Amino acid sequence: MTTIENGSGTRELAGKRALVTGGSRGIGAAIVRQLLDAGAEVLTTARSATSTVPEGATFVAADVRSRAGAEAVAAAAHETFGGVDILVHNAGGAQFHRSALAIPDEEWQDSLDLNFLASVRLNALLAPGMRDRRSGAIVHVSTAAVVPPAPIVLHYQAAKVALENYSRGLAAELAPSGVRVNTVSPGRTATPGGEATRKKWASLDLGPGATDTPPLGRDGQPDDIAHAVLFFVSDRASWLTGQVLVVDGGEYPRG
């Protein structure tokens, strides 16, 4: 276990209550583990529990695509902790299609619900508590691959672009109360979801992109992304809000 301590020898996030969506595997599980290692209490959620939910975290099964799912997660956060100090919106993903026009209506809705509206709803339920306590940190997990536009995943990109813009707007609204809101945008990361996506890309024979190695010479690991999230929720980022940090081995430079 990595122990992250502050200057007085206490773990950096001791006393903090954190909620992470999609913490049963991949990037979310790494975020949960790093938060626990830093001393936070962690509640996490996914549609079903797995053996890869990190030990020490409290788990609640919920589908965050619906208003009812968001309410169940928020209620669990209130019951378990009485509120949260750290909120990480990590659950996300989408299927690829051969063309933008072939993306079915229900998948557009599904993608918007999972990759955008789940965060909007959960924030509406939990961020007012942060605002009232005049402290808190929210991180949205987007994707480095929002540019250039890719027709086969426009439903995913549109939702993540909306999420990044919303994140900046929420940061502006909550800044006067001391609540910080930032975005981490991963590049290709070795997770079950990421691997499945790249396999599907390869099977559609769409050319390079899924098979390129990022300029830094390797794919990301879940911990690479979790480090960035941990930075944003820690006091080391106490003067940072409304930012988007792209963590992608140099693959998607934003001008």
Ligand SMILES: NC(=O)c1ccc[n+]([C@@H]2O[C@H](COP(=O)([O-])OP(=O)(O)OC[C@H]3O[C@@H](n4cnc5c(N)ncnc54)[C@H](OP(=O)(O)O)[C@@H]3O)[C@@H](O)[C@H]2O)c1
């Ligand atoms: N890996 C990459 O290369 C990559 C690149 C760019 C961005 N990202 C972003 O990083 C985040 C994490 O990706 P990942 O690769 O770690 O994904 P992953 O391996 O597919 O894991 C996704 C997690 O979210 C949960 N989840 C999915 N749908 C859910 C729902 N409707 N309600 C509640 N939980 C749900 C999953 O559990 P259940 O399935 O049991 O619900 C799982 O715990 C996503 O937002 C993704 O868009 C990943």
